[in-house]
Amino acid sequence: MAYFQKEIETASREQIRAWQDERLVKTVNHVWNNCEYYRNKMKDRGVEPGDIRSRDDLYKLPFLTKDDLRDAYPYGLMSMPLSECVRIQSTSGTTGKRVIAFYTQHDIDLWDDCCARAIMAVGGTKEDVVQVCYGYGLFTGGPGLNGGSHKVGSLTLPMSSGNTERQLQFMTDLGATIICCTPSYAQYLAESIHEAGLRDKIKLKAGIFGAEAWTEEMRRDIEERLGIKAYDIYGLTELSGPGVSFECEAQAGMHINEDHFIAEIIDPDTGEVLPEGSKGELVFTSITKEAFPLLRYRTKDICVLNSAPCSCGRTHIRMAKPMGRSDDMLIVKGVNVFPSQIEQVLLSKGLTSNYQIVVDRKGVTDSLEVRVEMTPELFSDTMGAMTQKETEITEALKAMLGILAKVSIVGPKSIVRSEGKAVRVIDKRNLYNT
Amino acid sequence: MTIKQLSIFAENRNGALYTVTDILAKENIDIRAFSVADTQDFGVLRLIVSDTDKAKQVLAAADMIVSITDVIAVEIPDTPGGLSSILKVIYDNNVAVEYMYAFVIPHTNSKAYVVLRVPDNDAAVAVLQNAGITLIDDRTVRQF
Numbered sequence A: 001m002a003y004f005q006k007e008i009e010t011a012s013r014e015q016i017r018a019w020q021d022e023r024l025v026k027t028v029n030h031v032w033n034n035c036e037y038y039r040n041k042m043k044d045r046g047v048e049p050g051d052i053r054s055r056d057d058l059y060k061l062p063f064l065t066k067d068d069l070r071d072a073y074p075y076g077l078m079s080m081p082l083s084e085c086v087r088i089q090s091t092s093g094t095t096g097k098r099v100i101a102f103y104t105q106h107d108i109d110l111w112d113d114c115c116a117r118a119i120m121a122v123g124g125t126k127e128d129v130v131q132v133c134y135g136y137g138l139f140t141g142g143p144g145l146n147g148g149s150h151k152v153g154s155l156t157l158p159m160s161s162g163n164t165e166r167q168l169q170f171m172t173d174l175g176a177t178i179i180c181c182t183p184s185y186a187q188y189l190a191e192s193i194h195e196a197g198l199r200d201k202i203k204l205k206a207g208i209f210g211a212e213a214w215t216e217e218m219r220r221d222i223e224e225r226l227g228i229k230a231y232d233i234y235g236l237t238e239l240s241g242p243g244v245s246f247e248c249e250a251q252a253g254m255h256i257n258e259d260h261f262i263a264e265i266i267d268p269d270t271g272e273v274l275p276e277g278s279k280g281e282l283v284f285t286s287i288t289k290e291a292f293p294l295l296r297y298r299t300k301d302i303c304v305l306n307s308a309p310c311s312c313g314r315t316h317i318r319m320a321k322p323m324g325r326s327d328d329m330l331i332v333k334g335v336n337v338f339p340s341q342i343e344q345v346l347l348s349k350g351l352t353s354n355y356q357i358v359v360d361r362k363g364v365t366d367s368l369e370v371r372v373e374m375t376p377e378l379f380s381d382t383m384g385a386m387t388q389k390e391t392e393i394t395e396a397l398k399a400m401l402g403i404l405a406k407v408s409i410v411g412p413k414s415i416v417r418s419e420g421k422a423v424r425v426i427d428k429r430n431l432y433n434t
Numbered sequence B: 001m002t003i004k005q006l007s008i009f010a011e012n013r014n015g016a017l018y019t020v021t022d023i024l025a026k027e028n029i030d031i032r033a034f035s036v037a038d039t040q041d042f043g044v045l046r047l048i049v050s051d052t053d054k055a056k057q058v059l060a061a062a063d064m065i066v067s068i069t070d071v072i073a074v075e076i077p078d079t080p081g082g083l084s085s086i087l088k089v090i091y092d093n094n095v096a097v098e099y100m101y102a103f104v105i106p107h108t109n110s111k112a113y114v115v116l117r118v119p120d121n122d123a124a125v126a127v128l129q130n131a132g133i134t135l136i137d138d139r140t141v142r143q144f
């Protein structure tokens, strides 16, 4: 059994608890002293740093949401002077939805540690060749796993995403043993490897797949077709990136790096903290970050925590694969799609907001359909006028989303409503069913 | 010289047409002519009925999308090549036709008519009348 930081990863629960108590108090003070935005939120709730003496007091702190990140954009949640920050990363969201996070060199070191733990948890050593085909740049996937791989001492192939032919060439020529990418790209690569007849030429043994939801079915498919073990990794740009939690060889939940993050499960409607084992919204508090420490950040991921001992020897609590999102951001063909963007396009074309988004997946390809209710404004007795309108909407959606959506015109009031509200999104991919 | 046509949006599903005819039947509204155009997703019903305004009202009350369109109704001469002679006038004068369909009115000795949907009614009417073609008005269509 190999660990990147054995004494931390297998520490006693008491030790982990002691780290969390101490680091939370320190972080709350740091934020109070350096971040006016959060200080004001604390004042609004009548909370002062002195009220937080251990993680038992965590519930007293106000939540942060993605809306806060937008309100405070760009520098409002930064807790270190600009001169101490060395990096920003950002989410892949389109304009207006972008979230940016800041890092000091120390923050990056700790983030790399987290990713190094993930790589060693899947059997990675300095003998391995790690092919990173997550995107590099603003996206955290590439830089995170790249940094982790360096810390482990593996030979790192900073491939970034795309260019499948070159990916396969390096994979076979250099004998990559561990691959890091999105699960859908892994499936695509598996298909390409089979088509090119390269199955016998690859040396892969494990893959670390994250940044999008995937099913157990996809895991089995990837494992079978590539002859590897497929592991999950979780993270959010807001919290650092991949490596907030990661799967071990037990493949039974992702160990949260609890020396850096405190996880809570709350009722997404009331904000009340739920007992362990309950299903609810996952909330993270970063307790070691300098530049961009987020306190009680609501992830919108619906999840369950499990503190039962793990066969791998790690003592850090495990989170289940998220079962859904409490809001309805969609990831379609690897692109973030917000219903609000689609609504904006429809309104700009003079349509009412009676629409429905249907996402499906055939093989490894996502499809996006936008159903629009026919309105008197859209209706015409000539088919040409309506198909032209359909084309116009399709093009406007393509320009907004960057991916093709099929536009279907349906009857008035035919979109199912629950309690008067239209059901906006139907995701038939069942990505959250395990 | 145009007549009123009802245009109704219909989804492509079984029974969509029946829903419309059933509502009209219950209101004692007579259908004089109809045509259906459709794509994979939806269709448009085009109807000439005995009471256009009432039909629109009752269909709209049933959450249907209905519009009224002015179309031209042309009498087809009861001779061999009758339809062809009309089409020749249309073709020779470059009248763009969006769609057309034929129907019969019993009280005019079962004469046949063709409905023409064109972008510019006034221009088309002038062309047809200049060629000596008989057009009928709304009243003729609606009376028994």
Ligand SMILES: [Zn+2]
Residues within 6 Å of the ligand: A248, A249, A250, A255, A310, A311, A312, A313, A314
């Ligand atoms: Zn484990």
